[in-house]
Amino acid sequence: MTTTAAPAARLSRLDRFLPLWIALAMGAGLLAGRAIPGLGRVLDAVQVDGISLPIALGLLVMMYPVLAKVRYDRLDSVTGDRRLMWSSLALNWILGPALMFALAWLLLPDLPEYRTGLIIVGLARCIAMVIIWNDLACGDREAAAVLVALNSVFQVLAFGVLGWFYLQVLPGWLGLEQTGLDVDALQIAKSVVIFLGIPLLAGYLTRKLGEKSKGRTWYETTFLPRLGPFALYGLLFTIVILFALQGAQITSRPLDVARIALPLLAYFAIMWAGSFALGRAIGLNYERTTTLAFTAAGNNFELAIAVAIATFGVASGQALAGVVGPLIEVPVLVALVHAALALRHRFKETT
Template structure:
C-alpha cells in the first residue's frame, strides 16, 4: 500500500499511464494481477466436493440474504447518514454496497484457511446473481427509494453485459484454468503428486498477484489519496461502520445456524479510496462476499 502511494505521488503521470493501459474499459495491469492472484487458489479447489456445498441450502440462502437484502440496505442508510453533502461519493458508496467481490475475496479466504469449495460456490452464486440484479437494485436504491423518502435521485447506466463481462474475465478465466489444471494434473500424476508437488509451487503466486494488484491500485490513485486526506477519512467512516454492522450480523446469524462464517460481508480491499466506483475519478474492480464455511487447520491444506 505504501509503495503504491509513494509511486503514485512521486512519479508524475504514472496514474494516467496505468489508466491508459486498458482494453474495452478493463485495466490490463489490474486484470493481470487479479488473474495471477486467483488462479493458484482455484487450482487448489477440490471440484469433486462441490456437491457438499451446493446441497447446503441454508448456507446458500443465508449468503444471498446477507449480500443482496441486508448489505445494500445497510450501505444505503450509512451513505445518506454520513455523506449527505457529498452526492458523488454517496452514490459511489451505494454502488459499492451492491457490488460483490469476485477476485480478492477468494485469496483472503484462502489465506484465512477458509473452505475453498464453499468460497468457489458462493462467489459463483453471487456473481451470477449480480449479473441479473445489479442494475435493478441500482435503479431501486438510487432512484426509487430516494424518491419515496423525498431525497435527491440519481441514475445508473450499467448493462448486464458490462457486469457479465467482468464476471467472465475475472472469475470465468481463472476458474476454468484452475479446474483444468487440477483435472489434467490428477489424471496425469495423481492427487498426491498434484497436492504435494504442484500446488506448493503454484501457491506463492496468489500472494505475489495480491501484492502486485494492491500496489497498482494505490499507484493509480496515489495522488488523489495523498492530496485529499479528509475525503478519504470521510469515506472510510461509513465503510468501517458497514463492515462492523455486517460482521456482527453475519456472526450472530452463524451462531444461530451453527455455521462458522458462511458469508462474511463483502469487500476487504485495504483502502477506502479504492473501494469507490462512482462518478468520481476513484474506481475499483467489482466485488463479492468473503465466504468461509469452516476453518480447517493447516494440516488439512
C-alpha cells in the same frame, strides 16, 4: 484446549507478515502514483475493451492458485447446503446494499457525490479478493467457489436493477435526493468472465489434468505448495497498481478520505461480524461460517470504480469513494482474517 494464537502460528512466514507486506504495497503504490508523473494515466490507458490490463493480470494471478486448490468433486455438498446458500443470497443482495445505503445517508448527508459512490460500492458484491481472504482464514474453498459464482450471476442480473432502486426509487419514496446511474450489463458480464471465469476454468483444468497425470497426492503435496505463494504475489501486485492509479486523489484529499472511510469501516465490521454470528447461529461449521462472513463483507471495488468513472467521470467524488474502498477494505479484512483464526477454537469446543 487450543489457544487463539495457534491457528495464526500455523500460517507460513509470508502469510504471517501479510499486514506488513500489504502496508508496504499500499505505500509503494501511493508513492509511485505521486512521484512518477503520468504513471496513473499510463497504467489506466493499458486497457482492452475497458478492462485495465495491469489490474486484470494481478487479479488473475491472485485467484488462479486458490481456485486450483478447490476440490471440484465436492461442490455438490455445498450446493446442497440450503442454510449456506440462502443466507449468502440474503446477506449479499438484501442486507449488504441496504446497510451501505443507510450508512451512506446517515454519515454523508451533506456529500452527495461520495454518498452515491458508496451506494454503488454496496451494490458490487465481491468476486475476486474474497477468494484469498477466505483461503487465508482457512475457510471452505469449495463453498467460496460456489458463493462467488452465485454472486457473479446475480451481479450481472441485479446490479442495474438495484442501482435504479437505491439511487432513484427508494430516495424518492423517502423524500431524499435522487441520482441516475448508467449501467452497461454487458460490461459487468465481461468483468465477471475475465475476473472469475478465466481463473475458475484454469483452476479446474489444472486440478483435473494434474490429478489425472500425477495423482491427487502429488498434486496436493507437491504442486499446490509451489503454486500457492503466487496468490499473495498477485494480491500485492494488484494493491500496488490500484494505489498507483489513484494515489494522487487519495493523498491530495485526506479529509474527504477520512469522511468516506467512516461508513466503510462501519459497513465491514457490521457485515462481517453479523454474518459470522449468523453462520454460527444456524449451525454452520467454522469453515463455512468463515466463508459466509468474508463473501458477505467483501466488495467488488474494481466494478464499482469502473461504473462510477463511466457514469460520473474519473475525477468525480463517486470515483474517489470507490478508490477509497480498497484503502479501507484491505487492512480491515486482513485484520478480520486474524480475528476469524482467533475464533476458530470456539467452534471446536462447541461441535
